[in-house]
Amino acid sequence: MQPIRDKDFDQLFKDAFADAEVTPSRDLWSNIESEIAPRKRRIMPIYWLSAAAVLLIATIGILVYQQQNSTNEAKQLANNTIEKPKQGVEAPIIKDQLPAVVEPVKDVAPILSVEAKPARTVAKTKFKQDVIKPIAKQRIVTAPEIQKQETMIAQVEDPKRDIKAQIEEAILKPREEIVTAVVATPVKTDEPVNDNEQNKGIRNVGDVVNLIVNKMDKRKDKLIQFRTDDDDSSLASINIGPFKIGKRKK
Amino acid sequence: MKLTRSYTINDLIEGCKAGDRKMQELLYKQTASKMLAVCMRYAKDRMEAEDVLQMGYIKIFQKIKEYRGDGSFEGWIRRVMVNTAIESYRKNLRSLNVVEIDEAYEQPSTGFDFGTLGMQDLMKVIQKLADGYRMVFNMYVIEGYSHKEIGETLGISEGASKSQLSRARAILKEEIIKMEGFGYATYTG
Numbered sequence: 001m002q003p004i005r006d007k008d009f010d011q012l013f014k015d016a017f018a019d020a021e022v023t024p025s026r027d028l029w030s031n032i033e034s035e036i037a038p039r040k041r042r043i044m045p046i047y048w049l050s051a052a053a054v055l056l057i058a059t060i061g062i063l064v065y066q067q068q069n070s071t072n073e074a075k076q077l078a079n080n081t082i083e084k085p086k087q088g089v090e091a092p093i094i095k096d097q098l099p100a101v102v103e104p105v106k107d108v109a110p111i112l113s114v115e116a117k118p119a120r121t122v123a124k125t126k127f128k129q130d131v132i133k134p135i136a137k138q139r140i141v142t143a144p145e146i147q148k149q150e151t152m153i154a155q156v157e158d159p160k161r162d163i164k165a166q167i168e169e170a171i172l173k174p175r176e177e178i179v180t181a182v183v184a185t186p187v188k189t190d191e192p193v194n195d196n197e198q199n200k201g202i203r204n205v206g207d208v209v210n211l212i213v214n215k216m217d218k219r220k221d222k223l224i225q226f227r228t229d230d231d232d233s234s235l236a237s238i239n240i241g242p243f244k245i246g247k248r249k250k
Numbered sequence: 251m252k253l254t255r256s257y258t259i260n261d262l263i264e265g266c267k268a269g270d271r272k273m274q275e276l277l278y279k280q281t282a283s284k285m286l287a288v289c290m291r292y293a294k295d296r297m298e299a300e301d302v303l304q305m306g307y308i309k310i311f312q313k314i315k316e317y318r319g320d321g322s323f324e325g326w327i328r329r330v331m332v333n334t335a336i337e338s339y340r341k342n343l344r345s346l347n348v349v350e351i352d353e354a355y356e357q358p359s360t361g362f363d364f365g366t367l368g369m370q371d372l373m374k375v376i377q378k379l380a381d382g383y384r385m386v387f388n389m390y391v392i393e394g395y396s397h398k399e400i401g402e403t404l405g406i407s408e409g410a411s412k413s414q415l416s417r418a419r420a421i422l423k424e425e426i427i428k429m430e431g432f433g434y435a436t437y438t439g
Contacts (some may be wrong), residue, residue, distance in 0.1 A: 020287035
């Protein structure tokens with residue numbers, strides 16, 4: 001045999017390996033697949049993140065929008081909600097009678113003051129209990145009903161005075177002093193305040209009550225009026241039939 | 251390349267470019283055994299070859315978008331695989347030993363009966379070569395690199411590439427003669 005030349009020798013290998021195939025002994029694909037997978041996983045989170053971001057923004061937007069709506073509603077609902085506490089507060093007052101009555105009035109003053117303050121005597125507080133609930137209902141209903149209540153109130157007041165007298169005899173003199181003092185101050189400042197009130201926005205509970213009462217009670221002297229030009233709304237006037245405080249002179 | 255069974259090569263390429271896992275698997279299964287044969291020539295054993303194969307396919311799937319259709323796709327895959335094998339070789343510091351090996355093989359002027367040598371025999375012989383010789387021999391003889399390219403790729407001189415190639419040939423001839431047995435080889439020198 002002839003000694004082989006490099007060229008031929010090389011060609012031998014070239015030919016031998018040209019179509020050479022060796023079957024992998026292991027399942028390498030699963031390894032390769034798992035190595036490729038992370039790239040895809042990295043891509044997916046970006047989609048998820050962006051989707052999550054969009055969701056978050058949308059959620060915040062909706063919440064803000066709803067809150068704006070709810071605050072508007074709250075202003076409208078305030079009328080109803082404010083009235084409820086009055087009933088709740090008044091009931092305990094009656095039970096405790098004298099000492100208890102005075103304190104609640106101070107706390108509730110902005111809201112309730114009209115109804116609570118007028119009570120010169122314990123008897124009045126009782127009267128309030130009966131009358132106040134109807135009043136709340138009336139507000140929802142119509143003006144005519146309110147007037148009926150007023151007549152009712154008037155009737156009730158007479159008995160109250162009797163009761164007052166009895167109670168005063170028994171214990172009440174100190175109370176009267178406290179109550180009258182509270183009522184007196186509002187009366188002084190009434191008139192100027194009332195003139196300005198209607199033009200103001202709703203800044204406090206007094207404004208809210210005034211707004212409600214104005215809508216319900218078309219009389220010159222409202223059922224209850226607060227002065228609200230100062231931070232603490234204080235009682236300005238009351239007109240419950242025969243019992244009136246702080247009327248307008250005009 | 252027998253890639254066209256139910257999908258054309260272009261289907262496979264486009265599928266792989268799009269990251270279609272099925273297409274990637276199909277491409278792997280269609281080409282793996284051929285590419286493993288390539289890797290085997292550059293590796294010391296099958297285990298090493300399969301590691302390179304795995305790395306090679308990961309690269310292929312990562313870089314497949316760079317394939318513009320110039321040249322055959324199999325050629326492109328093979329190049330990626332060869333480059334992976336070379337990289338793997340360069341990362342292993344085994345290359346340091348290669349140059350130092352200065353085994354003085356006499357150039358045996360022998361003749362062979364090639365017909366009796368199978369691809370697997372030649373593969374065994376190649377794998378026995380020292381790493382550096384194997385790299386140069388593969389790159390020059392099978393892949394067709396020039397000595398200049400080999401020198402640049404492996405970080406050796408062009409002359410070193412040439413001398414390693416001739417040594418590689420000499421060793422291979424020697425081994426083949428051993429394999430074939432004295433009965434098949436004639437010594438003229």
